[in-house]
Amino acid sequence: MLEIKNASIGYKGGVLAVQGISFTVKKGEVVSLIGSNGAGKSTVLRAISGLLRPRTGEILLNGEPLHTVPPYDIVRRGVAMVPEGRQLFGRLSVIDNLLMGAYAIDSKQRTQETLETVLALFPRLAERKGQRAETLSGGEQQQLAIGRGLMSQPSLLMLDEPSLGIMPKLVSEIFQTIHEVSKKGVTVLLVEQNVFEALHISDRAYVLQTGRIVLEGRGEELLKSDLVRQAYLGM
Amino acid sequence: MSEQLIQQLVNGLLIGFLYSLIAIGLTMIWGVMNIINFAHGDFLMLSMFISFWLYTLYGLDPIFSIPICTGLLFLLGLLIYKYLVSKVMTGPALAQLVVTFGVSIFIANAAVLLWTPDFKMIEKPLLTGTWSFGTIQLSIPKAVASAGSVLVSLALFLFLRKSKTGKAILATEMNRNSALLMGVNTDRVNALSFAIGSALVGIAGAFLSMYYYIYPGVGGTFGLISFCIVALGGFGSIEGAFIAGILIGIVQTLGGYFFDPAYKYAIVFALYLVTVWIRPQGLLGW
Secondary structure (H helix, E strand, O other): OEEEEEEEEEOOOOOEEEEEEEEEEOOOOEEEEEOOOOOOHHHHHHHHOOOOOEEEEEEEEOOEEOOOOOHHHHHHHOEEEEOOOOOOOOOOEHHHHHHHHOOOOOOHHHHHHHHHHHHHHOHHHHHOOOOEHHHOOHHHHHHHHHHHHHOOOOOEEEEEOOOOOOOHHHHHHHHHHHHHHHHOOOEEEEEEOOHHHHHHHOOEEEEEEOOEEEEEEEHHHHHHOHHHHHHOOOO | OOHHHHHHHHHHHHHHHHHHHHHHHHHHHHHHHOOOOOOHHHHHHHHHHHHHHHHHHHOOOHHHHHHHHHHHHHHHHHHHHHHHHHHHOOOOHHHHHHHHHHHHHHHHHHHHHHHOOOOEOOOOOOOOOEEEEOOEEEEHHHHHHHHHHHHHHHHHHHHHHHOHHHHHHHHHHHOHHHHHHOOOOHHHHHHHHHHHHHHHHHHHHHHHOOOOOEOOOHHHHHHHHHHHHHHHHOOOOHHHHHHHHHHHHHHHHHHHHHOOHHHHHHHHHHHHHHHHHHOOOOOOOO
16 A cells, blocks of 8 residues: 655755665554654654655555655545644644544535544543643543544554653553554554554554664564564563 | 713724734734735735725725725735745745845835825715714714724634634644645645735725825834734734734824823834733733
């Protein structure tokens, strides 16, 4: 479904954050990119969602180039992003944040149906739907960010550090939700520092170190690998 | 409270609502794209001249010029964004500042060249005279202009809060990258915001032309006051600009009443300086 081919990505006027990486995400999979802070994981997601452009290499979605599509049209190709730090519209209500998630969908009826599905998935958001997004707790904000991402009915959902800044006891709840979303048929690409939880719900994962992929494998395999255990799980 | 004081309060409110409308356009442009449009006051002046010439050449009363002024200023905003402002959007802040400043100076001087610096007035507008409520006098053109300003401001609030496009503008203002991720063409939102901001000041100019002097320098005074209102209300806050506009209108007329009309702008800017000192973010900013 998603194919990254030999992509090098960097910020304007800066050095390359990611050098010549290649990986694939197949339909229906949950794939994680793991690695420490600064390994280039978020950079990869930003490039797929069009906020950054690869300097060399290609990003293909179902065989078609995605890296030449304008950033505001990426979501119309079925790729949604839940950005790091949630990036909600703080002074808009919960409902309006969700409706903004469906901005690319023209049918009011489809939007309404998706809204009901998302509110059923996150009952707490339904209770707080009139509240401004900035008044929600960290965990609720993350739920809203994921809900907003789902509102565009994506075939590929990308999540950037969904567990960051969330109370530990809510973290497994967030991962549980991601698992449920994937069971409904949405392909998931996850970037996480919480390696243990991420690998548990992943079919496959790639380990990034200083902008390169150093290891790849199935989720459970990587949980057992020495590199992952020593470098990221502290065992 | 003496009747004269009430009269001054009424006058302050009347000019205040118009100030609000002018400042809302300016603060909206700032909120969405972090650009101060220094030509905002000159757009007001242009709109007043459009109204004046429509009256002088075609006998069209300013009240009927409102839609034409609005449309032309919307178009002007769109063109200036597309061909000038958008070119420097990703550049340094100084480049953006110089562009709108350049537009301001160009328009103001072109107006002097074309229409001389003399004061003009629309001699016999349809709306004239006053309504009397006891001892309180209410100028009809001013009352209509103020009521119209409030209605337009309310319409803008509703548009931003209720329509899909309006919400996309607010969302872009709050988080540009997130808006992009949601599928909002943020460059188009910039263009639309610049055009709407210009159209709003266009409406204000058409209203103002019903009773105020029309001359190339008129944009300077109103422009300066609208910057002050935007800062007082809090940069980018439309509600803040609405309240601050009314406040400035009242302070200006009461200041003129208690001290001397010659000092009214000094008092307005003193209020502004005190605000910066005590509450630099303005009433509803940051």
